Amino acid sequence: MAHAPSPESVALLERFTAALAASGLVTEDQIAEQIARTDRADPRIGAAMVARAWTDADYHALMLRDGSQAAEEMGVSMAGAPPLGVLADAPGLHHLVVCTLCSCYPRAVLGYPPHWYKSAAYRARAVRDPRGVLAEWGTTLPEGTQIRVVDSTADYRWMVLPTRPAGTEGWDAARLAGLVTRDVLVGTRLPTA
Amino acid sequence: MTSFAPQFPSGTRIRVKADYPETRGPCHIRTPHYLRGQEGVVERPLGAFRNPEDLAFARPAATIPLYHVRFDQQGLWNEGQPGDTVLVELYEHWLEPAA
Amino acid sequence: MPEDAPSPDPATHDIGGAPRFRCTPVEPDDEAPPDAFGKRVDALRQLLAQRGLMSVDELRRGVEAIPEAEYHSLGYYERWLRSISGLMVEKGVVQRDDLLGKDLQP
Structure with missing residues (x-):
């Protein structure tokens, strides 16, 4: 079965995203846009x-x-x-x-x-x-x-x-x-x- | 070092090298363990692609021919139904002509 | 390697035909589309690739480097997160300390 990510993984994702945002590489809007684009494939x-x-x-x-x-x-x-x-x-x-x-x-x-x-x-x-x-x-x-x-x-x-x-x-x-x-x-x- | 032209035409009987780079240190290979040393037949060349073994480490990567190679299920596993096959993408440097 | 030598064990991720899963059923109804966590990791992977910071082969190499016990206990997108965050540290895009909780730092 698929299982929910561990608290450690959730925390790692938050820190990783924050670090990428801080270096100007990835913004929240870009993430949302990318998810929306990926969701369209079906x-x-x-x-x-x-x-x-x-x-x-x-x-x-x-x-x-x-x-x-x-x-x-x-x-x-x-x-x-x-x-x-x-x-x-x-x-x-x-x-x-x-x-x-x-x-x-x-x-x-x-x-x-x-x-x-x-x-x-x-x-x-x-x-x-x-x-x-x-x-x-x-x-x-x-x-x-x-x-x-x-x-x-x-x-x-x-x-x-x-x-x-x-x-x-x-x-x-x-x-x-x-x-x-x-x-x-x-x-x-x-x-x- | 770069070769786009496939060396093995469709129908060539080949053998996958019985090589185990994973025993020699960090590596990234796309030739499944279950095919090493096995004989198969080239279904067709699939074009040429950059070598993933180098791309995986962000090293300069040569462009090499890729093939679709067909294997008999029974030859691989000593079980299964006659006529059933496995078709796998393999890079040219993993293949040698079958003896 | 001599012809009659036994072949070494496959790498952790290289599981085609692996006997240990022989009796594990596949569950066709287990669709489990990615949750919000999975979609975010997937989006980051694509964005970093688009910026030329990572190839699919580097992603795979990072996943393959996860030790066996963790490989099978981590979820699919958790493995991806391990790989891509490790790659970005390796390339100096982010610092290892950025990925450790403040509470974990000395």
Whole structure:
């Protein structure tokens, strides 16, 4: 479980912020502005990208070629963000993203990572027992599907492009985006119509 | 010392060096322990990036090729389902051609 | 290192496949978005990076230097705070004494 910061940590943060403010490096307004900007990143951005890829072949191709450019096309500023890579599921192949060394996460298009993604249990187990981890979501893959675990170790941040679920023929992008949750974009769940 | 051109094309069978810099002093490495000494296949080159092992200490950092490398789950853990794989970003200086 | 030598233990943060977590369940419902503390630490990290005072690799190096017992007992953003405040001391941006409580000083 996530737990509240210790009194020592709270005190350290206060002193550190005060020291940075005293040297003119960081103001309270700048902190508030930065938090507001970070709060705007949300899994709905990634969901909108996936839904567009399902309905627009050119965008699908762009997303796989250059995820950052595909995010920019949806109005996300990727300046200063790590490059975004997109992993396309296919019949018989499913991707699951983890960062075993820390908690690298495509924050520009998914927002803050959930606590479980940062937990030692997920980081340790996803790479070794992905099917056991998926079972904790109640996720069962179609018979014969191979899992490709993506350990996000370095410069890219990775997002899954799932296959479009059956029964969604004729749906528009807005309706399709409603099927794509944060967990779907990490690969712990499959979208279902 | 700076090399942008990837030495290993897609499909090359490589081995991750069985090196353990963490035993020699302070360091920062992005090659997980569980891959050291393991054989995999280059999925594709991912471009070139500055070496994090130097960036972590604010040292001048060379730009080096980065790869997506695929490993069989069963080869890594002696367990798991056949066909399941792990795909990992690794820097070129950690890779050598598989014997 | 000879081929047949046992490999040394992984570093504290390098936990991919670690047997000690084999039976620890992942809790999919444990979302725990960052609290006000976490958001402030995260914002400071980004602001210091924007000012060229810190790279993500330095952040990671600072987190990795936390001793094992504390690494697993500190919260995620507490680890970040340890790292970035330590880095700013290392670089002389703030003084170590600034980070110690007045009551702790001699």
